[in-house]
Amino acid sequence: MEHPARRFEHEGIAFGCDYNPEQWDPAVWPEDIRLMQEAGVDLVAINVFGWSHIEPRAGEYDFAALDAIIEQLHTAGIRVNLGTGTSSPPPWLTTAHPELLPVAEDGTRRFPGGRQAWCPSSPVFREAALRLVDAVAERYGSHPAVALWHVSNELGCHNALCYCDESAASFRRWLEARYGTIDALNDAWGTGFWSQRYGAWAEILPPRATLSTRNPGQLLDFQRFSSDELLAYYRAEVEVLARRSDIPATTNFMVTAHIKNLDYWSWAGAMDVIANDHYLDHRLADPRTELSFAADLTRGLAEGAPWLLMEHSTGAVNWQPINRAKEPGQLARNSLTHVARGADAVCFFQWRASVQGSEKFHSALLPHAGTDSTLWREVVELGRVIESLGEIAGTRVDADVAVLFSWESWWATDTEMRPSHELGYLDQVHAAYGAVHALGITVDVVAPGSDLSGYRLVVIPGLHLVSDADAASIDAWVRSGGTALVTFYSGIVDEDDRVRTGGYPGAFRETLGVAVEEFAPVAADEPLTLDSGASASLWTERSRVTTAEVVDRFVDGPSAGFPALTRNERGEGEAWYLATLPSADAYRDIVARLADDADIRPPARLMPESAGAEPTLDVVRRRSDDASYLFVINHGTDDVLLEARGDELVTGTSCTGTLTAPAGAVRIIREEQVS
Structure with a gap:
């Protein structure tokens, strides 16, 4: 049952992060919140991986720590993007019910110890997870600090494709609903090839590993089914939330170069607001252009409306063969490229860099080096710029x-x-x-x-x-x-x-x-x-x-x-x-x-002395009915001159015909007029 769409409201452009207070002594929390205020952070995602903390044993809830951090954030004027806590099951659940663990295509079961160790088709997992969602929603569904529900986390990042018997049964039900008859399925899959013709639904399995290549139609439908199965799980969480709360809900998509298992075109309509996680992938020949592509695709999912950048990084990630640090100024350029292309929130994983766990070398707003660092100073400056762009929130991007x-x-x-x-x-x-x-x-x-x-x-x-x-x-x-x-x-x-x-x-x-x-x-x-x-x-x-x-x-x-x-x-x-x-x-x-x-031109004309600089630039226009804003992001090593007229929001200056975009810098013009 669909709930009415609920609109996410935020004053200006949000500047935020994931925060994992369970990783830190509560004595650290006040200092974290003070530094969040210094940086301009105004939206914080918490309880994303909180299940084992708020439900340490089956049916026993302990919300004391979560109550405390929500109250401290609320007192500081920081809004909460509250996770339902269901993204990874706690050890007590997988110990009691190992059957909910996912199975790989070779038939081997995957064990706990990482994250997302659950089968999307498992009724045992779903029952336990929705019970937790209900408890969280009942406690915080009307809390004034909570601005957004964060359903699970990066759904399908690791467990989108499960080949267990429970998944097989669910796959068969999905196929029967899609095709109606076994003859229609045989026709769709071309089972006349290699003696694969089925006589009954019970004969069909997921496309587990075989000695030869597998049926392409079966592979394609299993991808469709797996995307639909996780979407159904998302909808189940939202349905529980909607019974307890009128706060909007979303989950963080992964529109990026290496995640392909979810058809987000079919997911987009279920979101109250579109949100995306994006990380530069240095395994690609051109990660900067891929960033722009991912932002434009996310905006497409939002049907042109503003969207939320739920996660990206201040510097290096921890999961590529070589985890490259960002160059000076690249943090601002990357972040504001997303804003130029429609994001009304700039959020990061995570607030404070972890000192333990798999992501301890993943960058954060507050690095291991602390506040006496170049990165921290860049973070504070970015927060200042984001705050200055409040009037741009709600505008849309021009594209021909x-x-x-x-x-x-x-x-x-x-x-x-x-x-x-x-x-x-x-x-x-x-x-x-x-x-x-x-x-x-x-x-x-x-x-x-x-x-x-x-x-x-x-x-x-x-x-x-x-x-x-x-x-x-x-x-x-x-x-x-x-x-x-x-x-x-x-x-x-x-x-x-x-x-x-x-x-x-x-x-x-x-x-x-x-x-x-x-x-x-x-x-x-x-x-x-x-x-x-x-x-x-x-x-x-x-x-x-x-x-x-x-x-x-x-x-x-x-x-x-x-x-x-x-x-x-x-x-x-x-x-x-x-x-x-x-x-x-x-x-x-x-x-x-x-x-x-077709008479299509870039959003702004380069001056003759800067001709040929287009590959080093991102120039994008966002507009409303009564205003337009020109983003000029210079990724190159030379200053660039282009035609512009209006007030420049980053530096607080004006330009009266010619704008200089310094090498490595960002300039944003509130335009007087658009030619």
Whole structure:
């Protein structure tokens, strides 16, 4: 049963953190709160991992410590983002009920000692967890300090996919609800292959480890089921909260490069406010651009409304092969990039750096070095800047370009057997987004099937799985005057992961005016050259144009002479098809041509002496009905000059036509007018 949407209200832009008071002697708490006030912290998440402290034994509750810290925070004027405490079960529960522990795809059970050691389908876990939620909600559901319910924590980060017998039974129920008959399931999964045809629901298992590769349809549906199962768990917690409280609720998404198991498009409508955790991933070639992409995707989940950055880091994390510290000024640049792209809260994991446990080398607002440190001074300065931006809260981001993104396509693309394992779905998405980002153009990241009427250019990278309806909506938008850029391996399969025959790119064949006969991928160390002189890599195709014109061809490689880039006039619009992965420079040039044809420009004009600085800048505009704000974030080593007029909020100065954005700095203009 859905509860009415409840709006999260906060004065200005929130500046906050996770706080784990159970890790510290209560004598430390007053000093922590005093320093929070010094830094400008006004929203604190607590009780995220509190279960074993507030319920030390089954049915015995001890809220004394939680009462005390909530009262101290409230007295200090700091609002509470109150965790339900259910993210990791306490040892007494897993000892009494080891059957709730998750099982990996190889059939081995995973043990407690880490976090999220529970099966999303376990009725035993759910009963115990919801009993705790009810106790917490009853005690604090009307407390004036509590501004937001924090349901569990990073749901599915570790335990999204469980293969135990309880999960198997739940999976079968989900399949029966989806397909109705076993014959319909057999058709959807293509079980005529390898003698996999099922005669009864009871024969179906999760896609546990096999001696060979597994059924792609089964893998895809298990991803869907697992996402839905955790969403159902989230809804169960919210239902308990709603009976006791009218405080809004959310959970922290993980829109980031390495978490793919939850389809957040299907989750977003269940949130009172969208919240996200994001950490720079230095395993990527370009972590800064991925940060912008993640922020734009989070805003897409919020349907353009402001959202909350629930966690990020002041410096190094603790879970990458090399945990890199942030450069001087990078803390502010990263944080304010999220604000520029729609965040109305900047929160961190965590307040005080832990001295024990798995995350003791994860950075925090208050580092091990204490307050006599460069990092602490940067934190205090960031708090000052965030406080100065209160008038920006509630404004929305301007964007003329959309990039389509699909978790289902990610799942279907990155499966066990595919044309090339050298390239995954997210590689295509990041490359396409990066080409637009390098031009300084702001992007909305949206779901297939979204209303595209507000955009002049839509980029569709590697949309391997797409429904006929979503493909038709894209075609209709193009015919009405839009410009689309579709990249290779798009439109190939339907919702059942069934290949569309008659020539690739399947669902987009008529839109693009191209028929592809054969994929011809190459290894990463096999360079490709195009007629235009551009370089490319990883993918070629053997195709022919039907109604399209050839813009560029492969010079070498297995598809030498075949089209690499085509353009098709379609109704009032045009659809471009890119049949390879260009170099970053070549990709940017292709997108620049399309953007120029569509009269799309960056939010601000660079002065001639700063021409070419776009790749080092984030320039984004947020606006309301009566005001606009230009964010200029300079990640480069040179000062940049651009046209701007208005009051600069970081320094408290004014600019009357030209703004200097110093190297490594952030400037935010309340604009007098927008050209």
